[in-house]
Amino acid sequence: MPPLELLLQQTLNGVMLGVMYALIAVGFTLFFGVLDVIHFSHGDIFMLGAFVGLSTLLGLAVVGLRTPLLALPPAFAVAVLVTGLVGVGAERVCVKPLARSSPLMTLLATLSLGLVLRESVLIFYPRGADPKPFPQLLPAGGFEVGGVAVRYENLTILAIGFAAMIGVDLVIRRTRMGAAIRAVAQDPEAAQMMGVNLDRTVDATFFLGSGLAAVAGMLSGFYYGEIHFIMGITGGVIGFSAAAIGGLGNVYGAIVGGLLFGVLQTTAAALIPRGSEFRDVVAFAVVMLFLIFKPSGILGEKSVERV
Amino acid sequence: MSLSRRDLLQGASILGTGLLLAPGRAWGQKTTVKLAFIGPLTGGTASNGLGGRNSFLLAVQERNADSKSKYRYETEVLDDECKPTVAVQAALKATSDPAIVAGVTHYCSVTAIATVDTYHKAGMPAMVWGAVLPEITYSHTYVEITRVNGTMINQNNIAADFAVKTLGFKTFALIHDTTDYGRAHAKYFGEYVEKAGGKILSTQGTAKDQKDYTAELTRAKGDRPEVIWYGGLTPDGVRVKVQMDKLGLRAQFQGTSGIKSDTFNETAGTSAEGTLAFVEGAPTEKLPGGKKFLDAYARAGFKEPSEAYGPFAYVAANLVIDAIESVGPDRAKVAERLKRTRNANTIIGPVEFDEHGQNTVPLISKYVSQDGKWVLWEDSEYASGKRTLPGLRFKKL
Numbered sequence: 001m002p003p004l005e006l007l008l009q010q011t012l013n014g015v016m017l018g019v020m021y022a023l024i025a026v027g028f029t030l031f032f033g034v035l036d037v038i039h040f041s042h043g044d045i046f047m048l049g050a051f052v053g054l055s056t057l058l059g060l061a062v063v064g065l066r067t068p069l070l071a072l073p074p075a076f077a078v079a080v081l082v083t084g085l086v087g088v089g090a091e092r093v094c095v096k097p098l099a100r101s102s103p104l105m106t107l108l109a110t111l112s113l114g115l116v117l118r119e120s121v122l123i124f125y126p127r128g129a130d131p132k133p134f135p136q137l138l139p140a141g142g143f144e145v146g147g148v149a150v151r152y153e154n155l156t157i158l159a160i161g162f163a164a165m166i167g168v169d170l171v172i173r174r175t176r177m178g179a180a181i182r183a184v185a186q187d188p189e190a191a192q193m194m195g196v197n198l199d200r201t202v203d204a205t206f207f208l209g210s211g212l213a214a215v216a217g218m219l220s221g222f223y224y225g226e227i228h229f230i231m232g233i234t235g236g237v238i239g240f241s242a243a244a245i246g247g248l249g250n251v252y253g254a255i256v257g258g259l260l261f262g263v264l265q266t267t268a269a270a271l272i273p274r275g276s277e278f279r280d281v282v283a284f285a286v287v288m289l290f291l292i293f294k295p296s297g298i299l300g301e302k303s304v305e306r307v
Numbered sequence: 308m309s310l311s312r313r314d315l316l317q318g319a320s321i322l323g324t325g326l327l328l329a330p331g332r333a334w335g336q337k338t339t340v341k342l343a344f345i346g347p348l349t350g351g352t353a354s355n356g357l358g359g360r361n362s363f364l365l366a367v368q369e370r371n372a373d374s375k376s377k378y379r380y381e382t383e384v385l386d387d388e389c390k391p392t393v394a395v396q397a398a399l400k401a402t403s404d405p406a407i408v409a410g411v412t413h414y415c416s417v418t419a420i421a422t423v424d425t426y427h428k429a430g431m432p433a434m435v436w437g438a439v440l441p442e443i444t445y446s447h448t449y450v451e452i453t454r455v456n457g458t459m460i461n462q463n464n465i466a467a468d469f470a471v472k473t474l475g476f477k478t479f480a481l482i483h484d485t486t487d488y489g490r491a492h493a494k495y496f497g498e499y500v501e502k503a504g505g506k507i508l509s510t511q512g513t514a515k516d517q518k519d520y521t522a523e524l525t526r527a528k529g530d531r532p533e534v535i536w537y538g539g540l541t542p543d544g545v546r547v548k549v550q551m552d553k554l555g556l557r558a559q560f561q562g563t564s565g566i567k568s569d570t571f572n573e574t575a576g577t578s579a580e581g582t583l584a585f586v587e588g589a590p591t592e593k594l595p596g597g598k599k600f601l602d603a604y605a606r607a608g609f610k611e612p613s614e615a616y617g618p619f620a621y622v623a624a625n626l627v628i629d630a631i632e633s634v635g636p637d638r639a640k641v642a643e644r645l646k647r648t649r650n651a652n653t654i655i656g657p658v659e660f661d662e663h664g665q666n667t668v669p670l671i672s673k674y675v676s677q678d679g680k681w682v683l684w685e686d687s688e689y690a691s692g693k694r695t696l697p698g699l700r701f702k703k704l
Contacts, residue, residue, distance in 0.1 A: 013521035129353035149555040225549040269522035276523045277512040
């Protein structure tokens with residue numbers, strides 16, 4: 001058994017991962033809650049958000065805006081806006097037109113869109129095949145508490161991640177659009193009869209989910225110091241799994257699922273002999289157990305329908 | 308989708324070669340002979356693959372421009388994406404084209420080992436230009452397979468001796484990707500470290516293309532190793548090094564030939580400083596014919612740098628063409644001829660194949676990352692004493 005400080009360090013590592021997973025998972029869960037669709041290109045939307053953020057930061061550096069206070073707010077804003085709009089576009093092209101057809105069609109369409117996004121970055125981004133260094137704008141340095149290394153950068157990432165989650169929570173619980181999203185998630189027809197504009201609500205949901213994925217993409221860039229065009233593949237699968245563990249359709253469930261998945265991965269690597277080789281096996285085995293024994297997830301409201 | 312990308316790449320490279328050579332040139336009656344190049348043109352190791360491809364194309368262009376050559380050479384460039392399944396498809400495509408006489412094949416060990424049987428069954432000579440797994444040449448006696456670069460056995464012997472005996476590091480934590488490349492590197496490096504008197508504290512396998520290494524590094528940190536050694540390729544190597552620094556892991560970072568690319572320095576940024584890597588061959592400019600190669604490469608106007616293994620692809624292409632010029636465009640005869648290569652004079656120095664088709668004159672170079680560039684250890688400020696390696700600095704703390 002490793003010493004306590006290593007266990008705490010591993011838990012912190014897991015929470016860092018979990019915050020990013022949770023932000024992706026919230027998107028999956030919002031889309032599922034509102035439209036009952038699983039948007040499989042969401043992982044690549046996360047990747048796109050990171051690349052839009054990087055391009056904006058590089059552009060800002062060219063015009064002389066290099067300090068974190070001047071560069072970060074516009075970079076996050078552009079990444080969220082552009083990625084959010086791409087998300088809305090994805091929904092209008094791949095999701096809504098197929099709303100009445102078999103769920104398999106949506107699955108295929110969104111998977112294909114993910115491939116298009118990934119390959120487009122590979123081909124059109126300059127030297128897109130290589131991993132790209134991400135500007136390190138978050139505060140450097142850190143401190144140690146009881147042998148656990150805590151970096152200011154990590155605290156900033158956690159703060160931004162949790163602020164984004166609280167922001168989404170406020171939007172959903174306190175705004176008219178949030179009420180519309182909740183109403184459509186409960187009963188789309190009844191919501192429409194009460195005057196909710198379905199199209200606008202669905203657009204807003206996809207904008208919100210995709211914007212959060214962009215925040216996750218940028219945080220991933222700051223945390224790892226680099227981004228790569230294939231980052232959305234595992235990011236998407238893990239984000240979806242986290243949403244499934246937490247309970248598809250429940251935003252808080254997605255957050256819990258994301259954090260749990262991150263901690264599971266790191267503790268599996270830390271505690272099991274040869275665990276680093278099996279970290280994903282362990283984490284995904286837990287997903288399978290959840291799907292078998294508790295398909296509605298930890299906080300889920302809707303269970304995945306069996307067909 | 309991937310098919311169309313590959314087609315585009317092939318088309319572009321063939322068209323590019325054609326455009327460079329075509330203006331005002333009459334080919335006379337020369338018979339056309341086709342050569343295949345296979346390497347990772349997309350994915351994390353694409354920079355090495357593209358450098359290899361360009362070097363291969365350069366050799367072909369030079370030969371086509373030579374009025375003394377008996378044949379006109381055409382090229383078929385295929386992408387193996389550094390993935391075994393894709394590599395086998397590419398190898399099948401090349402071998403099933405009867406016009407292709409021989410191939411200059413594979414940078415990644417996982418792809419080179421996966422395709423050995425494909426070339427053997429088709430009887431097509433394939434000269435490996437970058438992969439370092441010993442089994443690629445030593446697990447069989449196929450006449451078709453030869454390798455112009457050295458193996459990881461030599462590389463790890465030198466790397467372990469250097470770390471333990473020259474630099475004085477005693478304790479090592481090994482992390483490796485779980486491909487054949489990473490596993491075998493860890494096995495040989497571990498064996499040579501213990502032989503040299505060092506101690507392996509832990510060995511952890513990780514998935515290729517894994518993003519997060521904090522769990523493995525935190526686990527290694529508990530043992531307080533003097534060196535974190537990574538057996539794998541550039542994108543993962545960057546992540547291990549950057550995350551090591553972020554976790555405050557005070558140890559020397561040492562990698563294999565897989566991380567010795569310009570991309571490592573570009574992506575890792577300041578974190579790259581003081582990283583050690585070991586590569587077969589010598590810096591291109593220090594090779595016997597390195598300057599000539601670099602000048603010709605610059606004149607050809609390729610977009611991407613030739614990278615560490617470009618000269619090997621160039622030499623492999625030249626050896627294959629020499630064999631075709633000498634025995635004619637016949638797969639079996641070319642394979643026999645290549646296997647009997649003795650004391651060939653090339654830009655990387657003499658090349659001589661043993662009974663397994665392995666070049667027996669391997670030259671291993673030690674590199675250190677200094678100011679964002681890979682510098683030969685002997686030429687570095689770390690060797691001269693002007694700077695101290697991070698691992699040696701931490702030892703004193």
